[in-house]
Amino acid sequence: MKIAAIVMDIEGTTSGIGFVQNVLYPYSLKHIGPFLREHREERDVARVLVRLSDSTGIPLHDLEGMIRQLQQWIRDDEKDPELKTLQGMIWEKAYKQGLFQAHVYPDVPEVLQHWQQEERNLYVFSYGSVKAQQLFFRYSDHGDMRLLFSGYFDSSMGPRHDLDTYSRIASSIALPAQRILFISDDRQELDAAAAAGMRTTWVIRPQDTSLDVERVRLKTSHPVVTSFEQVQVD
Numbered sequence: 001m002k003i004a005a006i007v008m009d010i011e012g013t014t015s016g017i018g019f020v021q022n023v024l025y026p027y028s029l030k031h032i033g034p035f036l037r038e039h040r041e042e043r044d045v046a047r048v049l050v051r052l053s054d055s056t057g058i059p060l061h062d063l064e065g066m067i068r069q070l071q072q073w074i075r076d077d078e079k080d081p082e083l084k085t086l087q088g089m090i091w092e093k094a095y096k097q098g099l100f101q102a103h104v105y106p107d108v109p110e111v112l113q114h115w116q117q118e119e120r121n122l123y124v125f126s127y128g129s130v131k132a133q134q135l136f137f138r139y140s141d142h143g144d145m146r147l148l149f150s151g152y153f154d155s156s157m158g159p160r161h162d163l164d165t166y167s168r169i170a171s172s173i174a175l176p177a178q179r180i181l182f183i184s185d186d187r188q189e190l191d192a193a194a195a196a197g198m199r200t201t202w203v204i205r206p207q208d209t210s211l212d213v214e215r216v217r218l219k220t221s222h223p224v225v226t227s228f229e230q231v232q233v234d
């Protein structure tokens, strides 16, 4: 059956792991305080603060208390929805100012274009919010890549090591799982996608992992590649 859709992970797959961990997160940790002190009166920010106050019990007037809570969540890699919204706002401002660009491996854009020309729909599945994913590909170091993608999936689909998550993604794309290829650097994600019926490809980026490609190939049923150019779609 022809593969009609390709779903891909970001970190360790289209992109290096370092950018999110070493650039985006530390930036939001450093700037969340100044950002909230400056923008707390603006409607979008004020709304998030009300929800945050409701969910944490920290009084709305205690902005510094809320900042301390948010900073702790960033350090603990806590996936709170209000934190994600605020991080999206902070990153958007920084991307627009040209303070950084999102990393994409150089083999990726051309291969994605080729797949698009073959009339395959491309999707992203990652734990960053949909907004953060869109910012990422809008301000990539290969330019605005948003037109390559038909859609974005985030943690609202479910846990990334869970079979049902991939069934849900297939239903959202409105294709049988057998017509979808899932590409990731994470074995448990690949196992879950395969269990849901998707085709899979394991990307090993030597820059991001110490895994030995040849050893992995011997041990796994997932096809293994080190760049998007090696992915066999059909």
Ligand SMILES: [Mg+2]
Pocket (backbone or CB within 6 Å): 009, 010, 011, 012, 013, 184, 185, 186
């Ligand atoms: Mg990954």
